[in-house]
Structure formats: C-alpha cells, structure tokens
Amino acid sequence: MGSLTATPLPVVNLTGGPEALSPRSSSWNAVSKEIISALEEHGGFVAIYDRVPQELPAAIFSDMMRLFQLPHETKIKNVSEKSGHGYINKASNVPLHEGVGIDGATDLEECRKFMELMWTNGDDAFAENVNAYAKKVAELEQTVVRVLFESYGLGKHYPAHLEATTYLLRLLTYKKPDNDEDNLAFVSHTDKSFISILHQNNVKGLELRTKDGDWVPFEPSPSSFVVLAGDLSMAWSNERIKSLYHRVTMGGKETRYSLGLFSFRTGVTEVPKELVDEDHPLLYKPFNYEDLLRFYDTLEPKLKADHTVVKMFCGI
Numbered sequence: 001m002g003s004l005t006a007t008p009l010p011v012v013n014l015t016g017g018p019e020a021l022s023p024r025s026s027s028w029n030a031v032s033k034e035i036i037s038a039l040e041e042h043g044g045f046v047a048i049y050d051r052v053p054q055e056l057p058a059a060i061f062s063d064m065m066r067l068f069q070l071p072h073e074t075k076i077k078n079v080s081e082k083s084g085h086g087y088i089n090k091a092s093n094v095p096l097h098e099g100v101g102i103d104g105a106t107d108l109e110e111c112r113k114f115m116e117l118m119w120t121n122g123d124d125a126f127a128e129n130v131n132a133y134a135k136k137v138a139e140l141e142q143t144v145v146r147v148l149f150e151s152y153g154l155g156k157h158y159p160a161h162l163e164a165t166t167y168l169l170r171l172l173t174y175k176k177p178d179n180d181e182d183n184l185a186f187v188s189h190t191d192k193s194f195i196s197i198l199h200q201n202n203v204k205g206l207e208l209r210t211k212d213g214d215w216v217p218f219e220p221s222p223s224s225f226v227v228l229a230g231d232l233s234m235a236w237s238n239e240r241i242k243s244l245y246h247r248v249t250m251g252g253k254e255t256r257y258s259l260g261l262f263s264f265r266t267g268v269t270e271v272p273k274e275l276v277d278e279d280h281p282l283l284y285k286p287f288n289y290e291d292l293l294r295f296y297d298t299l300e301p302k303l304k305a306d307h308t309v310v311k312m313f314c315g316i
C-alpha cells in the first residue's frame, strides 16, 4: 500500500481572537464543516492554533531535558493503574523513546503532585507551565468535540460529555539514533483516547497514515497541533470516524520532544441512539474506558497497537 504522492492531512485554521472559536462567529459553520469532514474522511487534521503562547512549550521542552536526566528509580515513581498513563520505559521494545504521564493535567494540583514525585521540593514553575499548556490545548480539544456533538445533532449531550472528560498529558522524548538510518521510535498505532492532540519541537519524526495507506511526515511548526481521533471516538461515533494510525521514525542528530494531550471519557461510553439507524446499525456495546485499557493490557504489544481491539472488546 502507499504511493509517492501522498496527500497530507487537511489543515484547519483555528486562529483568531476568543470569538473565533465560538458558535456565534461568522466562520463557525464553515470551520465546523472542515473539522467534521476531516475527522470522518481522515480521522484527524492539523490545527493551526495560536492560543498557546510559544514560550510555553519552549519552556516545557527545556525542562523536559532535566526531567529525563533524572535517575531511572525516580522516573519509575510515575505509576498509574491505567494502561499507558505512567512512565514509559526506554528499555522496553521502543529503545529510542521515553515518556511520563500526568493524569488529570488540567488540574494544577495533579501537576504539582507529579513534580513532587520527581523532585523532593517539587517544581512550581514546571507544574504551572504544564498545567497552563494542558488547559490551553484542552480548549482546542473541547472546540473539536463540541463541533462533533453539534454536527451530529447531539448538542444537548455535550455538557454531560464535557463533565465526564479527563485529560492525560504525556511528555515524550526521543533520543537521536546512534546510526545514520531512520529508526522506528514509536510503532504504528491508534490511540485509545477520545481525541489526542500532539505538539512538538522542531525535530521531525511523526508520521500520519492517510486513508490510502500512505505515511505522511508531519512538518512541525510552533502553531501546528495534530488532532487525532482515538478509538473511543471511533466507538462512540458508531464508526462514522475511524481512529488514525501514526508512528514516529527518528533519523538525524537531535533529540525530539513532544507533548500529547489525550482526552478520555469516564463512566459509560455508548453510541448515542441518534447515531444508530438502518444505514448505521449499532456496532458497539456500552463500555467503560478503564475496562478497555485493562483489556488492552492483557494483549500482545502488536495487537495492542491496533484499533480493532476496541471491536474485540465491545464490538457487536
């Protein structure tokens, strides 16, 4: 599969003042259409988003350098009973990549707690920066999800969804490889989230799989945020949306830093009845994402990476 003329993901411009992302703005309908068609056709898009001050990720990437220099014994204190929510060890099957997770990162207290695990006295500035970042990017996530609900005529259910949403912030680093070749640093996978939003420093490596099966490199920029549908929104939407496969390949001479904000939905996720009809028979039973993550944990790594797991777990 794949061709030499791969089409990149759609780019959706979400810049402008606060009113630009409000349903009252004149561009809202057009932007909504772009978002929904990108999610349905491609499983994601590149958002141009200017509400994260550039200094914020820059400061976080520089603090991440310090963070990942901490001893292994310290980093493994970042534990979570939820799959993929804690420390990802570089000694695992992905030797170039390492990551930590802050569950509930839109809450400053959770960010502080994480810093206190890493450093006895914590690190207030770092905690405040990751929290501010998570909150700004969560606003982008909420815009996208609101568009989804409204486009499907489910606007009245959006407040309950928002209430049930939790955010995981993952801080990731990818070492430059020791050789001159391109090295797979994060295997091809779909996320288990509802929506994922990725942002990174200027070191390339992220690749996104188009619906035609082509791998398209992502061109990073300070205002570009990659918005991906995860397996939760695939099940919730009764597969109107399919989660997008992505991977990271490292070449070159520099360390790559990236930030992933992943939304999840607590409680029961079920396909809204409005999304079930003759043309769209019900494809998923109601499920709880924490049970889904537990199920993922019991699987071989290769299988884990595939969105069909959500079908195995609760498909009809």
Ligand SMILES: O=C(O)CCC(=O)C(=O)O
Residues within 6 Å of the ligand: 170, 172, 186, 191, 198, 199, 200, 206, 246, 248, 258, 259, 260
């Ligand atoms: O580093 C990246 O850009 C990708 C990270 C990723 O795919 C993940 O954490 O699920």
Ligand SMILES: [Fe+2]
Residues within 6 Å of the ligand: 189, 190, 191, 196, 246
């Ligand atoms: Fe991912």
